[in-house]
Each structure stands twice: as structure tokens, then as C-alpha cells.
Amino acid sequence: MNNARMLATLLDKTIAFDSPDSRRIAHLVKVHGYARSIGLLEGLDDRTQFTLEAAAIVHDIGIKVCEAKYEGKSSGKLQEIEGPPLALELLASLGFAREITDRVAYLVGHHHTYTDIQGLDYQILVESDFLVNLQEKAMDNQTIKTTYEQIFRTETGKRFCRMLFGFEAD
Template structure:
């Protein structure tokens, strides 16, 4: 039986000793799970979203080793290559893994987002990245205006960055 806890545990082992990266994916997972549930995603789409939220940055280690960079474009290239065998080993079906890998390969691409799981993943990652990167008020306002589309994501964003949106 597949469980999200198995994916989280595998990622904690993968990032062993890297508290910052482990904390990052756990926060993205929490936001994605919350938004997905409150937006009423069906069970399979929620599971895809939640697994992707946990593994979305799995390509960073390879990107840093191979390109000396953790840039999003490299993560998108390398992430699916690492995630595919891990998720298959954890018992996920090939079609499920294919969708997760698609989302990993696009999670830093903000154009032509048509599917709700993709939109929510991007929103959850931005909620965490804006805080972790100590983004400016202007950046925070621009991200809200240009990226956020779900009602739940917008509401969470407004509450998280409340003071910074009132300018």
C-alpha cells in the first residue's frame, strides 16, 4: 500500500543532513495539501499533487553536482530522472509517476498552466520561496498578481503576507 509517509521518509533519507531542503519540501507539501483539499481536487489528483510537492526539488542535488547550480531550469531537467525510479520502487504506477515527473519538469515554468495540480504546486512553492528568500514587498505583490489563481491559494497568500499586501 502506497503512503505519502513513505515518500516523505525516502526524501528525508535522500536529503539526509540537509535540514533546509527537508524543511522546504515539508512546507511546500503542507501548503499543497491544504490548497488541494480546499479546492476540492479528486483523490487521485490530490495524491499526485501531494507526492509531487514532496519530490518537486529532487533534481537539486544532481544539478549542483552536474552544473554547479540549483537553478530551476536544471532542476526541471534532472528531477524526473531521479524521481522516476524512486517512485516506482515505492509502488506507484507508471502513469502516476509520469504525471509527477511532468510536474517536476515544469514547476519553474509559469506559462501555460492549465491543470489545477500544476497551478497549486506552483502556488505552494511560491508561498514557501517568497518567505525563505525574504522577498521584497514589490516581488510579493507581483507574484500575487501574476501567479496566484486558486481562491484558496489567494486567501492563504493574503493571510501569510497580510502586512506586505496592504501598501
């Protein structure tokens, strides 16, 4: 199976996993869309792009388990604990290579940790999740600008953030 087909199958399985939570499904689709576009526009190599897209699709896979296990709670830290084993299992079941599943699990297990970001796949995943979360949570302009300054590093991610929220870079 080629990479595009593997990602489409992963998306299909992840949508089924999150069904019928349309809000959560829409979130992962938007994060994947931004991650895909930013990665391509930043010129990622094929392997890093594939890893990034897989991670973007499953980045919040731990939420459902967290909510069941922790009385409705699903903080970022809890997601980082519960998500990686689920991601590993799902990707392995679909035939993803071990080195890809290991990196995706790492990204899922760190996507709410904003210090010591190593790798463009990690950086772009964080930026993509923030683009969606800032919009979905209707954050105020000051929060958006602070996030822009503290989180965004890629030129494409910065440009998307400025265009989405209508501000100029300082």
C-alpha cells in the same frame, strides 16, 4: 499500501535522500503542507490530490544532482532537467502506478515554468512553492504583490498569500 502510507513512505525516502540538508528538507515539508491544504480546500478529486502531494514532496529532488553535476549550480531549468528521472525512479521503486509517476515527473519537470500551466495539480504546486520561497527569501512587498497577481489563481492560494504577507486584494 494505501495512499496516505505511500505518501508518508515517499516523504521518508525523500528526507533520507536530502539528508542532512535540514533547510531543503524543511522546504519540501512546507511546500507539501501548503499543497495538501490547498488541494483539499479546492476540492481536488482523490487521484489529483494524491498526484499533487507526491509531486510536492519530490519537486526539488533534482537539486542535489544539479549541484554535483553543474559545479554547484541548481537553477530552476536545471532542476527541471535532472529531477524527473530521479522522481520516476523513486516513485516506481515504491510501487506508485505508472500514470501517477508520469504526471509527477511532468510536474517536477515543469514546476519552474509559469506559462501554460495546465491542471490544478500544476497550479497548486507552483503556488505552494511560491508561498514558501517568498517567505524563505524574505521578498519585499512589491515582489510579493506582483507574484500574487501574476501567479496565484486558486482562491485558497490567494487567501493564504494575503494572510501570510498581510495585504488585501486589490
